[in-house]
Amino acid sequence: MGEPPRRLDPTMDRASAAVVLRCEPRQVGPCVRCRGLTVRYGQQAQPICPACTCERSRGQGRAYDQ
Numbered sequence: 470m471g472e473p474p475r476r477l478d479p480t481m482d483r484a485s486a487a488v489v490l491r492c493e494p495r496q497v498g499p500c501v502r503c504r505g506l507t508v509r510y511g512q513q514a515q516p517i518c519p520a521c522t523c524e525r526s527r528g529q530g531r532a533y534d535q
C-alpha cells in the first residue's frame with residue numbers, strides 16, 4: 470500500500486515542511502514522539518507526526534501512551 474510517510478528532520482526549515490505537510494509554516498512543530506516536524510498547531514493539529522502515526526497503526530516501535 471505504498472511507502473510510509475517520510476519523517477521530516479527537525480532541522481528542516483518550516484516553510485519547506487509546511488509544503489510537505491500541506492499546512493501553514495506557523496502550524497509546524499516537533500512531533501512529541503520523534504521530534505520530527507509535523508502539524509502541531511491549528512485545526513488539524515497532530516501531536517504525533519504522520520510517520521509515527523503510521524508506525525503505530527502497523528504495531529511497530531514502542532507503545533505510546535497519549
Ligand SMILES: [Zn+2]
Pocket residue numbers: 500501502503504505517518519520521522
Ligand atoms: Zn514522529
